Amino acid sequence: MENGLSAASTPPLPGKAAGGEPAPVATPPAATALQRHTCYDLLPVSYKVIVFDTSLPVKKALAALLQHGVQSAPLWDSVRMRFAGMLTVTDFINLIRHYYSNTSYDNALEEIEQLQISGLREIQQKMGLLRPRNIAIHPMQTLYEASKLLLKDHLHRLPLVDRVGNQETIVSVVTQYKILKYLAANAPGVTKLNTQLRDLGIGTFTNLATATAQTPLIEVLNIFIDRKISAVPIIDDKGFVLDVYEKYDVLMLAREGAFYDLEMPVCEALVKRAPDFEGIHTCTLSDTLGHVLETIRRMPVHRFIVVQDNMLQGVVSLSDLLAYLIEH
Incomplete structure (x- = not known):
């Protein structure tokens, strides 16, 4: 061979296969498990989804969260007939801080009696605290894709929204905890x-x-x-x-x-x-x-x-x- 070296006698560079191509990187076992299953696979046979219309008064929405023992709920815009984001405890905290800084106790009590979820979101938008887009994932996308999206956007939970043409259906919500629980039970x-x-x-x-x-x-x-x-x-x-x-x-x-x-x-x-x-x-x-x-x-x-x-x-x-x- 040229220069007196055979191909077999030249070790591949670190991170390179013998043919000069990058050596394949092994996929972590947890990532492999999540890539094999969709968000839909995580749903139980029987479950309920709590969804709030954006015209619902904030006070009633908070009462419903407490009644059902949940920290958040997907939102539905019945005018546009589409998914409208999530209502979370963070939204309520933003509202409290807004009233604390900008109004009196009596005015705050009066306003919150009338305030709808849509109005809360307008307040947050003016405060620069509303996400620029409503983040969701299709239920047939993988748990790996859901995990990456949760981590990238610093989310604790991710709505599953099925879209067919212009029609949207809120299916459920996947959370970091549910994914980790799945891994703990099903990824040996x-x-x-x-x-x-x-x-x-x-x-x-x-x-x-x-x-x-x-x-x-x-x-x-x-x-x-x-x-x-x-x-x-x-x-x-x-x-x-x-x-x-x-x-x-x-x-x-x-x-x-x-x-x-x-x-x-x-x-x-x-x-x-x-x-x-x-x-x-x-x-x-x-x-x-x-x-x-x-x-x-x-x-x-x-x-x-x-x-x-x-x-x-x-x-x-x-x-x-x-x-x-x-x-x-």
Whole structure:
């Protein structure tokens, strides 16, 4: 051969196959499992979908969320006959902050009695807080596609909308938790199950958003929006975890009629929490990925508070876990 070298005697470059082509990259087991199944496959045989018309008063919508124990619902525009986005706890928090900054208590009470969901969305648009587009996915797209969209747009939930021509049908909602629960129960090929969290490189452990029991509620609501997080650990002056205030807890203020007393300490707001609160899910850095997934398989989880001897160390979110699983 030319230069005295045979093709077999020249090792391929790193990341290259012997023929000079890029070596194929193995697809992570979790990503493979999600690519093989559609969002429709995740739906139970029997289920209900709560959908709000945009003409519904906000007060009635909030009451319905509480009644059904859910944090969000798809919206339907009956004028345009199409999907119109999602109503979430974040929308309610934005409304509270708007009234807190721009009107009196009496005026706020009067306005919210009349305010429709469409009006709430107009307020958010003026505040620059409304998403520029309504994000949804077709139920026959894969769970992998849904996962990537959830992570890219920093969403906790994603509506499934079937489109045939100009006709749209809201089918259901897929969430990060549902996808992770599916993986925990149905993807035995997931690797590194025995790897400790400290070695996975996931989670937030610096610049943590926290509050104390005496922090005014309005400051916690501002943290939710400014930091784009769904829960704030409540700690004492030594850093020990006392509780967690979640976005969903804000809905309880509506039920109690206390959603304008925003100077109350967060410990007082926690007293109004729903009696069926699922509790705080904690873990340590020595817990394994398998242990965390088994917890998700057995019970509803929204995040893990990482502690050491009950002292706050960090937070591992569901998006942290989902992103890791589809990439490793």
